[in-house]
Amino acid sequence: MRVSIGAAFMALVAIASNSIMAATAPGLATGVTGGGNAAPVYPKNIVELQTYLRDSVPRVIILNKTFDFRGSEGKKTETGCRPDYTRECIAKKNGFKSQDVILQGGGMAHTGGCSNGQPVSITYDIAGTKNPLIVSGSKTIRGEGKKGVIIGKGLWLSGDNIILQNVHITNLNPHLVWGGDAIYLQGKGNNQPMEKVWIDHVKVSLVGRQMMTTNAAGSNSLTISNCDFDGQTPYSASCDGHHYWTNIFVSNLKMTMVNNCIHHTSGRAPKLSSSEGKYLLQAHFANNYWYDNTGHSLEIDGAYVLSEGNYFKDTPVPNLQENKGSVMSVNTNNKAACKAALGRDCIPDVFVNSGAFVGHSENEVLPKVKDVATRFKPTQPKPLSLSAKNFGVGDL
Ligand SMILES: *[C@@H]1O[C@H](CO)[C@@H](O)[C@H](O)[C@H]1NC(C)=O
Secondary structure (H helix, E strand, O other): OHHHHHHHHHHHHHHHHHHHOOOOOHHHOOOOOOOOOOOOEEEOHHHHHHHHOOOOOOOOEOOEEEEEOOOOOOOEEEEEEEEEEHHHHHHHHHEEOOEEEEEOOOOOOOOOOOOOOOEEEEEEEEHHHHHEEEEEEOOEEEEEEOOOEEEOOOOOOOOOOOOEEOOEEEEEOOEEOOOOEEEEEEEEHHHOOEEEEEEEEEEEEEEOOOOOEEOOOOOOOOOOOOOOOOOOOOOOOOOOOOOOOOOEOOEEEEEEEEOOOEOOOOOOOEEEEOOOOOOOEEEEEOOEEEEEOOOEEEEEEEOOOEOOOOEEEEEEEEEOOOOOEEEEOOOOOOOOHHHHHHOOOOOEEEEEOOOOOOOHHHHHHHHHHHHHOOOOOOOOOOOOOOOOOOOOOOOO
């Protein structure tokens, strides 16, 4: 009896690891294998998790519990910045809280988010702001059902061939700007872009700063799919319960962003910036669902983005008016040009109870995104309900 239970168990493990192997990333990260067929490891505590993520061994790391880093590196109280928008929010007394700001190297005058700042005492959990979890190349990190949760610390991806799947990252000092980033695409050494990175069915909530961001390197074959970017927060810079700093990419980048849900945000959802022409960013956004975003969603500044088959609902500003970027939302007028360039039908975006999309330098988009946008064939846009079949964490 014991033998057969053991055998059944081994067979289950084999199926689990095979199914990880069998998963196929859509878009640019197609071909990513992560830790491949390495025997799965189950970190038992935060130290083991840190080690498995960082070491140079290809690994399949299964998260079947919560890893709570809060308190593990202590708390710090210091002088921070109270910006003008937070003072205004306090005066409004509308039931929402804003964010104070952790001062960075440049002090009060040069810290992002600290506009017209006044000194204020702030306290934060150090684990969220320092020593992110370094993820080396050839790793699969995968949550089991809804059990894989990382609280109070972000991931710093730094290597080729990484799969991050079905994990919820949450609670990085949401009360403070610079309180923590959930997923940082760090590139490799010497600012080399990472190859084949797949972020899939990941949920991010309650961060101080960015849900996802890049350093100067980024990736040239990144797919972000079926993720749940949940901006609901008591502490929003926009004083309305919607997170502002959502996702910002400032690096060379080639990205497929498909089937994600981006909701309850108020800005930068996402922002792609060339930093005054320093970087080349090419992205395909398709079949995503944006809803209940009070501020702007897309902010395309010097980048090249094709948006098609997306569903925007209750989103008054689908994209920010910018003169420097190039962005094209497929509609009935430009569909034919899109088809001619990509060699397949292009699918118009849908806007429901939302503002209008403001295209700019549209004719520059198709030649620049052709190689990216031909990797994924969109279907008709629809509002997606929360379910692991659609987006977010669960039983995959
Ligand atoms: C996680 O899975 C491993 C391997 O099956 C098991 O040994 C461990 O007890 C599990 N941990 C939890 C918290 O369920």
